[in-house]
Every structure is written in structure tokens, then in C-alpha cells.
Amino acid sequence: MLENITKGFKNATERFRGVRELSEENLDEALRDVRMSLLEADVDFGVVKDFLSKVKDRSLGEKVRTQARDARGRRIRVSPGQHFVAICEQELTDLMGPVDPSLQKSNGLVSILLIGLQGVGKTTVAAKLARHLEKRGRRPLLVAADIYRPAAVEQLQTLGQSIGIPVYAGGEGELPPQICLDAMKKAKNDGRDSIIYDTAGRLAINDELMSELEAIARDVQPANTLLVCDALMGRDSVNVARAFSQRLKLDGIVMTKLDGDARGGAALSVKAVTGVPIKFLGTGESVERLEEFRPEGLASRILGMGDIVGLVQDFEEVVDGEQAEEDAERILKGQFTLEDLVTQLKTIQKLGPLREVFAKLPMFGDMADKVDPRELVKVEAMIGSMTPGERKRPDVIDASRATRIARGSGHKQKEVNDLVKRFYQMRDMMKQLGSNPGLLGNIPGMGRLAGPGGMDPQAMLGAGGGARPVQARAKGADAHKKRKRQQAKKDRKRRRKK
16 A cells, blocks of 8 residues: 555655755755655645645754654654654645544434445445444444445445345435435434435536435535545546535545555545545455544555554454453463464454555564465464364474374475474563563564564464574574674773783
């Protein structure tokens, strides 16, 4: 997601390595990389020009603080490159925000009118919003007001049935404005406190479409009118948003398919060009894959720094907090089994596509594309072929047992042996962290996770041979420390002789 833009900012930041101060000359070179990536990503030209101007003015106008304090109050040095990144992050956040993802109520009813062109995913978004509201304790009603697209009503009914939410489709021959009016009455009669109108779209904006939407809006007076935009449309999605906003009062935008777009120009342009903020991101086909839009989170991911806040929110959706604390306490004491590993892998799968999960991790954001989700399936298959006793005590797995497990899972004996070996390394590391929480940066190889050539994300998933590069770096780190100790010893001897 947004690989083109991220690459431009990464190249710009690389230009400041070793630079002691920001100057107009080195800043222009860095901003040239950013400009090219933004334009290639289909960001509106006017938006690009304004953004670069603000970044340049702030970079040259603000005094670079060479020192700052971290979260623990310790003094740390701040480089010109870090100063540039901080300015870019703030300007990107301002460009896309502020955003209020809350939905308004009218007479106690959360009413949402979904509009947009055909094929942008309105029907799926309707079900996602219904699920979103239900998880927050509301009782929504879905309204199938798209009577023109073949199977549109059936699609919404199927989605509604899958999440246990009723769908109102109107009577035979009823037109959309009347269907929506009747649905509003039904919602009140049935004690429903939320209603979502899924309206028809067209392949292009035309007067017939807009007139029908205006009639629906006039009759039901929705508290929220949300435009559904397809990120893959690039700059056209901004033009569509502008055209709709000229005929209807828009309260926000739901951006779909941003996870499948390497450009991301629409996400950066739409607020600045139309004044209409993105409220939600719809990613994937699952009805669970709807997230409230956070400009600061997307800005952080664009700059390759991940989005820890977003990842924590994802975890809160799928994990029992109390159980997670108990598991963490036990694991950090070294009481970690292969059954626990399977549980953790299944939790990760619930968070959504692995590519998205790793993109939110500061250490792995730019390596998310290397993650192979098939490795999770492989690990689960091997552990699934073990007996309960083998999962609890993998040390009993000898050559004959490994052969049996490999045969049962459809993999090689070496892969089973590698999995067991990596499991013990992981368990030892967890135990070490539990005994000294401040150890993370001192574990060989761990301190380099965020740097160039850091840990291969496949090693985190248990991919065959994935742990070897980490072991090699660990040996390298140990060798480096040994050389430093030897050199310090020689220096002390030399000083004593003098």
C-alpha cells in the first residue's frame, strides 16, 4: 500500500545521511524525490505544490534542535534528517485531517446515506458499517435501494444474513425514494436505532442519478451522507468527489481498496481538493475490514514508521485483554508451548492480511511485501500433525517423530527440525525478556531490527531457514563485542607501560 509515495520519502531521507544542517540546496534535492513520487502516485498537482512549499518553508524557517529528550527523559541527538521527517509527518497529517470518524444522530437515529459510482464497493461498505455499528451496541437496519444493478438486492441480503442484520428491500415496483421512506418507518417501528441506505450507482455521473439521490436525501434527511470512493481510480476519484459535493452535502468519504493501491494519490488529495474528509477505510472483502481513518497513522506509514496505534486498535478488536495479559505473563516466564505459538498465529491471522499487519510495524513497514502468508499455513500444518504431548514438550521429537510429523503435514523433515529449533530460540528470548525487560536492545541482532538489512520478516513467521540470517548477525554482533573488549585490553596494557 502506498509503496510509490513511501519510496520517494525514503529516498529523500537518505539524502540527509551525514548532513550536519539543512540548506536550500540539499533540501531541494530531497524535495525533488518527494515531488516525483507524489506526482507518480496521482496526487493532485496543486496539492503537491502546496505541500512541498510548506515543508520547505518550515524546514528552513525552523531552527533544528540538535538535542531532545526521549520518553524516559534521556537526552538524544536529533539529526537534520529526523527534523525533516518530523515536518513531513506533521504536514501530511494536516493535509489529510482533521478527521472526526464519529457518525451523527438525528432524532436518536444514526442514518447513513451511501452514494457513489457503480463498482466502488457501496454494498460491501454498507454491510461493514452495519457491523461497525453493531459492535458499538447499536441495532442497524440495512436498506437495499439499488433496484437497477442485477443481484444488488440479493448481494446485500446475503451480507446481512451473514452478520445477522435485517435488510429492507421494499415492495414490488417501488422506486428508491419510496423504499427509503418506508425503511425509515420500519426502523422506528422495529426499534432499530441505525439505518444504512445502499443506493444505486452509475458508470459515470449523470443528471438522472443525481436527481434520484437528491430526492432520497430530501425525503429521509440522513444525518450522514458518505461518498464511497475507489482508491484505484486515482485522480479520478478526486474529480468524482468534487462532482458529488457540488450537488449534495457530503459529510465524509469512505475510501475502498486503498490496500490494493501502490499509488495512494486519492487519499492525499481528496480532503485538500474537496474539503470533504475521509472517515473510514474499507480494506478487503471481509465485513470486519473497516477502520476509522486516522491521518496521523497513514502519515506515519507513508514515512515508513509503521502505525503502532492502529495495530493496537486491531488487536483490541480480536483479543481478550485479560486473557492476553495472562498469556503474556506465562510466556515471559518461559512457559511457552507450540500450542501457544499456534494461538498467537491464529490471532495474527484475525488482524487481516499479513501484508497490512507488517506494514503497521515500525521495524518491517518497508519489508511487508516480502511476507509470505503461506508460511503461517505451513507452521500450523506441522504443529497440527504433532501429538498433544509433542506440542507441550517438543524436546521429545526425535528423528522418527520428525519423519512422521513431516509426512503427516506434507513437508520435509528438515522443516520440522528447523521449526523446533526456532521455537526454542523464541522461548529462550521471551524468558530473557521477562527476567529483564530492558534487555531487548542488548540481545544480539535485536538492536539492528529497525536498521538496514534487519530481520527478515519470514523469520518471524517461521519460514524455512529464515532464522539463519538472524543467527549470522548475532554471531557478527558477538564477534564485534569480542574485538572491542580485546582492543580495550590492549589499550589498557599500552597505557600502563607508558
